Amino acid sequence: xxxxxxxxxxxxxxxxxxxxxxxxxxxxxxxxxxxxxxxxxxxxxxxxxxxxxxxxxxxxxxxxxxxxxxxxxxxxxxxxxxxxxxxxxxxxxxxxxxxxxxxxxxxxxxxxxxxxxxxxxxxxxxxxxxxxxxxxxxxxxxxxxxxxxxxxxxxxxxxxxxxxxxxxxxxxxxxxxxxxxxxxxxxxxxxxxxxxxxxxxxxxxxxxxxxxxxxxxxxxxxxxxxxxxxxxxxxxxxxxxxxxxxxxxxxxxxxxxxxxxxxxxxxxxxxxxxxxxxxxxxxxxxxxxxxxxxxxxxxxxxxxxxxxxxx
Numbered sequence: 001x002x003x004x005x006x007x008x009x010x011x012x013x014x015x016x017x018x019x020x021x022x023x024x025x026x027x028x029x030x031x032x033x034x035x036x037x038x039x040x041x042x043x044x045x046x047x048x049x050x051x052x053x054x055x056x057x058x059x060x061x062x063x064x065x066x067x068x069x070x071x072x073x074x075x076x077x078x079x080x081x082x083x084x085x086x087x088x089x090x091x092x093x094x095x096x097x098x099x100x101x102x103x104x105x106x107x108x109x110x111x112x113x114x115x116x117x118x119x120x121x122x123x124x125x126x127x128x129x130x131x132x133x134x135x136x137x138x139x140x141x142x143x144x145x146x147x148x149x150x151x152x153x154x155x156x157x158x159x160x161x162x163x164x165x166x167x168x169x170x171x172x173x174x175x176x177x178x179x180x181x182x183x184x185x186x187x188x189x190x191x192x193x194x195x196x197x198x199x200x201x202x203x204x205x206x207x208x209x210x211x212x213x214x215x216x217x218x219x220x221x222x223x224x225x226x227x228x229x230x231x232x233x234x235x236x237x238x239x240x241x242x243x244x245x246x247x248x249x250x251x252x253x254x255x256x257x258x259x260x261x262x263x264x265x266x267x268x269x270x271x272x273x274x275x276x277x278x279x280x281x282x283x284x285x286x287x288x289x290x291x292x293x294x295x296x297x298x299x300x301x302x303x304x305x306x307x308x309x310x311x
Contacts, residue, residue: 010155043301051143051301057148059092098120100121107119150238154182155182174198177234181238226257250285263280
């Protein structure tokens, strides 16, 4: 199980490779919500998403023998781009298995960082990447279940709490759960009484159902959502960490996410993908429950083709 010491070790390992993204504020948003909001814009991170943190930690922690064999993963885009970037930085080969439905901008980004892209049906990503890993002898760097990935993702919260140590609420998007699990580890260690929230699309609500039932639920098949970055099912170690650290899930609708992404674009000049804007949609939905609170929001990424914009 990932610990605060693991996250701190990851922060030391990736320092100098990734950006220390700023903490931003908005008087307009504060006035709307009746709260103080502190934004961690990981859309400004390397490869345009927080995924650079976990991928970099995993690749830089590999021994030489494993690195020589190269790395492989499956991803709808952001983790694939992050692993391709980290692999190139260390000079190792990288293969990324992607669903053929992934946005073209994300496929192009992965290829642009030098990785080989293998396309398949979304439901076949696990099997395809496992087969290729065995055939080619490459090391699998899972997008959210890998311990070094989880620890690396937690470094964003470590920075946020260094900037604003007295937060009452911390909220992040949740898909596979790497960011949410890593963040929960940090928040519970440093702010044990704070609310730790995950924002999830109603169309892909397996994390909410898993925590409600106490049993990890299967992914939603063929969902219709703008949040392509949150399509993956909640991982097993991630589920355990979310349970251990008392994470609550807030589900949000498609229009609310798109409205949030548009708000960031128009009011703060930040390009944020709809799945990332789920955090704003969730806090808006909570309404009076968060008035007067000091809220930390992690904006997970900004890799989008803007297909949602003229919805």
